[in-house]
Each structure stands twice: as structure tokens, then as C-alpha cells.
Amino acid sequence: MKSYPISIKPFGERAILVEWPSEVSESILADILDFMDAFKEKRISGWEMSVAYNSLTMVYNGGFIDFEETKAIIQECHKNQTKIKTQRIQHLWTLPVCYDLEFGSDIVEVAKTLNMSIQDLIGQHTSHEYVVYGIGFLPGFMYLGGLPTSLEVPRRAEPRLKVKKGSVGLASKQTGIYPQESPGGWNIIGNCPVNLFDPGNASPCFVKVGDKIRFTSISKAEYKLHKIEGEVGIYKPEKVVLNA
């Protein structure tokens, strides 16, 4: 396992930012997750950690931080993290997407811009595995990496005031799902019927950073079925353990 240099910066009175080299890479993400496991081993309560691509934001809910003291703990964890045997389990989730024109309000336009047929666009979007590099922006919103360059389109010139819950979008190097209705500037190519954020569940978000996502194309009838299954709580997205 490769280890990278890190930089540790103060971030106000109660947070610290740890940064890895500024790249989108699975190997950097693995290093961050290893570090988190090593830090959790310390069992210091009150810390929240959130990953976004190459950085880890560490927030302490117990009061103000002594920066130098915490920095020393972070450096020690990073130095020794390879010695920790990780129990991390990562999944590949298959999420259904209906690319019907009813949901994919920009799919015709996007296919035209990319100079490919709608069938090819769907084919390419469903043939890659996307890495979850972070969850943020909205509760349950996944930052996905690994979009093929052939599917890169600029975000819409004018953002929409309302993008429907479940909308699947494309914007430059990113693809993703809006977990709730929200304003947004991404090009919408379909809709995913799976609820990605359920505050009624003790673990509201089934996807974890480091997991992978694959999309599969479904018909409108299947979409409606999954939606109903979700509402009554019997829908379980398909998953495979990646590192068993």
C-alpha cells in the first residue's frame, strides 16, 4: 500500500484539514481511508471526519482544539497506519436508472453535444464503475469519479431552480444523483428510483466513501416497481463485496 505525504492545516477553533496530493486517485483515497481507520483506533471521542477527494476534514465537537497536540497525533497515525489491519468492507452497488425521455430532460441535447446516439450514451454511462470520493453538498450526494472523457459535457449555462429527486446528471468530469429536489446546473439524463438518503434509518445512507457504483438501465415499468418497493421498504439495491 502506497503512502503519500500529507499536510495538516488548522481550520478554525474546532477543525483540522488534512490534505493529500491534489489528485483524484483511488490509491490516495485508500490512503485516506487507512488513515481514518488508524485514527479511529485511538478511540478519541467527539471527532467527525469527512472525506472529499484528496482531503479529510476533521471536526471536534468536544470544544476547541490544541492544534499542535492534535497535529502530532495525526502525524503518528499516518506514520503507523500501515501496521493497522483494516477491517474495512467496500461494496460495488448497482443502481437502476431510467433513461426515458420523461426523466432525462437533457439526454437528447447531451447526446447531440457528445455526437453519439442516446443508445451509445446509455451504453457508456452503464459500462463503467464509479468510485465514491466523498458525500456532501446535499445529504446523501455522492461525488463520483471515473467518468469516461467521452461523456464530459459542460454544466448547463443556466442552472435549474428545481431538479427532481433522483435525477442523474452529467457535468464536466462528474456524474451523480440528486438525492433530494434541489436547484442544480447539471445535465439531467435519467432518474434513479432508489432513496439515497433516509433520515428514518439509523444509518441514513447505505453507500460509503470508497464504495463503487455501477448504473443499470431500466424501463419505465421497472422504475415504477422499484419506486413502490422503495416506499414500502422492500427494495434492496444489488451489492457485491469488493474486498472480501
Next chain:
Amino acid sequence: MLKVLKAGLYTSIQDLGRFGYRDIGVPIAGAMDQESVKKANLLLENDENDAVLEITMTGPTLQFNSDTYICLSGAQIVATLNNEPIENYTVVKVMEGDIVSYGRLEKGFRGYLAIKGGLGTEKVLNSRSQFYPVTYLPRLKDGDEIPYIETKSYEPKISEVKIEEHFDLGILQVYKGPEFSLLSDGQLTEIFAKSYSVSKENNRMAYQLSELITGHSHSMLTSGTIPGTVQLTPAGRMIILMKDGQTTGGYPRILQLSEESISILAQKKYGDELRFKLS
């Protein structure tokens, strides 16, 4: 039950926040001016995290259906109990059927109403703070009923205090943000030598400042943000994230407000002036 006869402009239930879910994109939410909430809860001998009403500019009209004690704090908004004026930071007894209503805003922007024992709505993800989509609605609506525990009699240890309010303070104490080093000497001078005013775009998510500074063309990977983070857009707009602010962002984080300054800013409204002071 506390019956919301009129909800007011933007009234919501808040405690000190929802911790432990930022890794799935859930903002901490919670009261914007925590200093004022803690003081009101302290006077009622509540837990400091007990849920209160956060009232924005135009207050609600509320009816109590059982006896209790309340304490108002935060912004100075004319308030009455059955048409008799009541003051901030004073423990007030209310009886079954009593009505509290609000009038003109005099100073500050956000007022709080704390109740003996705290508001008893159901916790969602370990907090009562209203934040959509964690809670079903982001704020109260007319006709809502909020549970609380009846208190027939109670002797407050201290029944009122004089508080040195922070509404007139226009200086926000800041620390260097993670991307502070990207700022040019010219931008630094602009930020710290001038004063800025709160724009119309101000709410529980973020406060934008009206005046632009020199812009930039730095691009960065999306990274973590917390309440009090000052982001700088390429156009030179400063956006200060508040309690409902998103947990990640892609603009350089040039400054970070002190906790106390977040409470100071929470009492600012459109047009109010402020300055930054680096710690």
C-alpha cells in the same frame, strides 16, 4: 402543547445542532446565535442543548395549553404575554391559555424563546433541529403543535440578568482559512482595510457580502466546509457559510470565523456593516 397560531417570517425549532452525520453530507444545523440560546437555557436551568424556538425578524403568535416558564433571548423584538410586555433574559411564568406574540424588531435579527424543560419534538438523527430533508419541514407553519412538559411551579435561582448584547459589535474575528495563502497582497488589503455589508442573500445556509473584492481564477477539488467558513468566488464575492451550510464546497476557503463571531453575524441583517479582524 404549544400551539403556533401564526408562524412568523421564519421560525424554527433548534437545539445546538446535529452532530455525527457530516460524513454523509448532513449540515450540523442548530441555533445560529448559540450564545443567546445557552444563556436562556441557563436561566431556566435547562440543559444547554434543550430545543428552543428561533425567531427571525417577525415573530410568531403562540398559545400555551399548560403552565410553564419561558425565557426570551437574542434579538430585541417587542414581545407580549397576553398583551403585557415581557423582556429578554427574564424568567416568565405562563399559564394555560396564555398567548405570546411579537411586534417590532428593535435590535439584532434572531430572537429565541426557551421553555422550561425544552421543546419536546421527536429527535431525528439525534437532534431536534429543523433542517429539510432530515426533518419533514425546515420551519414551523401555522397550526403546528409542539409538545412540552408542564411545570406548575418553579423557583428560578436567578430570575433575570442584564446581558451585554453583541448586536452592536461589527467586528468578526477570523482565522486564516485553508486557502488563505492564495490571497494576493492587494486582496488582503481589501479584506482587512474595508468594511462590508450583508447582502439580501442571507439565511441559515449562508451570508453573502454585498461588496466584491478582486476575483481569482484558482480552481480546487471540492473539500470540506464548516459553519463560519468564508468562501471566495472567482468573481470576488465573499460567502460566509452558516449553520445549515453545505458540508463541502469548491471555492477557496480564505477565512474562518471564530465561534463567537458566528453568533455575532447571526444577529446581522441586510445592510448591516461588518469588518474582519485576523486573530
